Amino acid sequence: MRIDPAILRDQLTAARYTSDAVVDRIGEDGQAGLGRNCTVPSDVALAGATDPQAALIRLFILQQAVPREQVAAAVDVEALLGAGFLKGDGGALRAVVDIRPYGSPDDGATGWVVADPTPGLDHTMSPIRPDYVLGVSPASTTLAQLTMRTPVGAALDLGTGCGVQSLHLSRHAERVVATDVNERALDLAQVTAALGGVAVDYRNGSLYEPVAGERFDLIVSNPPFVMSPPSDEADTLTYREANFEGDALVETLIRGAAEHLNPGGSLQLLTNWAVTDQPWEERLTEWIPRGCDAWVIERERLDVFSYIEMWLADAGLAGTGRWRAAYDEWLGYFERLGVRSIGMGWVLVTRAERAEPHRRFESWPHAVAQPVGEVFARHRAALDASQLPTAELLASKPRLVDVEQETLGRPGAEDPEHVVFRQRVGLLRAVKADTALAAALGALDGDLTVGQVIAAVAQVLDLDAAELAAALVPEIRQALLDQMLRLG
Incomplete structure (x- = not known):
């Protein structure tokens, strides 16, 4: 490595050539344009600016020839030329590689990704x-x-x-x-x-x-x-x-x-x-x-x-x-x-x-x-929960998590024909439930056991508890596997 990464990192940071700052500079239209492999919206957003941040955006992201003095105001030109990251183009410079700001709000992984310039x-x-x-x-x-x-x-x-x-x-x-x-x-x-x-x-x-x-x-x-x-x-x-x-x-x-x-x-x-x-x-x-x-x-x-x-x-x-x-x-x-x-x-x-x-x-x-x-x-834990022996499953206390409840039915009908439970996160799965399953899922909040809920639903609907359990346990196992229900 012919460059000093600590020095280059400081120079890029000082020029505000960072993920959030660059996104703010080129705007949503610029971002969308780059997603289409088009630089025009970003170029328009820069409006002819020649400051260090603009120079680096033009050099690396837009793949433009940038006057040497503008690049030199941001980074050590000789070091990047020596590393083969830049090349001369008359009185200007072009990027041989793309040094692009990177940020991840999900896990905080930030920095700069070095690769070849975007083709096309x-x-x-x-x-x-x-x-x-x-x-x-x-x-x-x-x-x-x-x-x-x-x-x-x-x-x-x-x-x-x-x-x-x-x-x-x-x-x-x-x-x-x-x-x-x-x-x-x-x-x-x-x-x-x-x-x-x-x-x-x-x-x-x-x-x-x-x-x-x-x-x-x-x-x-x-x-x-x-x-x-x-x-x-x-x-x-x-x-x-x-x-x-x-x-x-x-x-x-x-x-x-x-x-x-x-x-x-x-x-x-x-x-x-x-x-x-x-x-x-x-x-x-x-x-x-x-x-x-x-x-x-x-x-x-x-x-x-x-x-x-x-x-x-x-x-x-x-x-x-x-x-x-x-x-x-x-x-x-x-x-x-x-x-x-x-x-x-x-x-x-x-x-x-x-x-x-x-x-x-x-x-x-x-x-x-x-x-x-x-x-x-969470898949392994969900799989383990879904495969519990029936007696342990009935004694468990799962809870419905990150799920919205919707009702489906004909306009004017007194009662809905179905209740739909839809995940708000992850794979956004949905399950269409009849009255018994909807009542059971809705009651599973981590306080009552599966067995207690099924018994209560059977009593309210005047159904045989054993028959209802035989029908609902497979549905509850699937809901655990799909992470609509979660133990712990």
């Missing part, structure tokens, strides 16, 4: 270098939001890229190891960590190779899962693809998880998988290691055409003469592998070591309330 900015398309290092993306943000923030001893950021996940992991892990097959990614991630003042053990290598024989309490990864046709090493975009056939890379990660997890430890992935003629749940079940629980949520399903077009555009091939030939190559590849569509979603694998591992697969394309990390963090 202002609709300029060009091929991406094979060792390209992606910055903070919607995918990396989603992974950060679904990651469990329970304090742990050791965490692994597998395929660290620009290093943003390690910023988050360092907030709740005593030790963080980060790996990547891309040496350039490791170089830039080290600067990300240094600017953020966090300690990370960086290692080069593929998948679990750099951590052979080691175990962790938490492994997180947004692996290079794109199922592109295998290509020459020089043409492989390492940030998104790894020359494994189909989804074999994801399969390898999941199958090997147990060997690198401490008892009770978990692997969390944001990834995709092939959907073939075999039901996807059956196919992925085969990957889960023995003794491990698994919860897989399919968030989106793409047809092969949409998937191919998305990733060809991401590679900078849109509008080029290589587009159709590459498209046909992908189609032939998917046909050979029997890929009918692509599932995209979240994977949680936990080394629970139960006598009967629990496997849950579901499609949930609906809106959620991010961050959902707490949902995953």
Whole structure:
């Protein structure tokens, strides 16, 4: 590292080149424009300003050539030129890498993320270098939001890229190891960590190779899962693809998880998988290691055409003469592998070591309330509660949490036809309840046992208590698993 991160951090802070300050400067329109890869709204917001903050926004975020004297008023130009982070452009300077402020109100992970400049900015398309290092993306943000923030001893950021996940992991892990097959990614991630003042053990290598024989309490990864046709090493975009056939890379990660997890430890992935003629749940079940629980949520399903077009555009091939030939190559590849569509979603694998591992697969394309990390963090306790022996369940005192109650019925009717309980947080699940279930759920406030509530509801509705219990206990188990009800 040719720069002094402490000095650069002080300079960036003094220039108010921080997450909140930059957002305030470019405004909501500027933020939205950058989300569309358009710099114009941010440029308009700066209104020709030349102060240090404006110069850094133009230099790194808007990718503009900025007069050398303006940049020099903010940072040590010679140090950044020597590090290869800047290059000369006449009397001006351009950024070779993107140093971008980062802030997370959820867990306080703040700093600056160092990566390659955003491709396709202002609709300029060009091929991406094979060792390209992606910055903070919607995918990396989603992974950060679904990651469990329970304090742990050791965490692994597998395929660290620009290093943003390690910023988050360092907030709740005593030790963080980060790996990547891309040496350039490791170089830039080290600067990300240094600017953020966090300690990370960086290692080069593929998948679990750099951590052979080691175990962790938490492994997180947004692996290079794109199922592109295998290509020459020089043409492989390492940030998104790894020359494994189909989804074999994801399969390898999941199958090997147990060997690198401490008892009770978990692997969390944001990834995709092939959907073939075999039901996807059956196919992925085969990957889960023995003794491990698994919860897989399919968030989106793409047809092969949409998937191919998305990733060809991401590679900078849109509008080029290589587009159709590459498209046909992908189609032939998917046909050979029997890929009918692509599932995209979240994977949680936990080394629970139960006598009967629990496997849950579901499609949930609906809106959620991010961050959902707490949902995953509570999953094991929710599962334990839902599997209590019936006598213990009836003696337990769960309570309804973070749920709104709605009524459904015909206009003018004296009584509602159904009551809907809807979560306000997490996955925003809803359950439509009949009179008996609605009465039972509404009465479970942590003071009465399940058995007492069922008995009271049976008395009020003039029903047989044993028959009502047989009907309601499965519903209560599901409500515990879905975290509408919670023990403790």
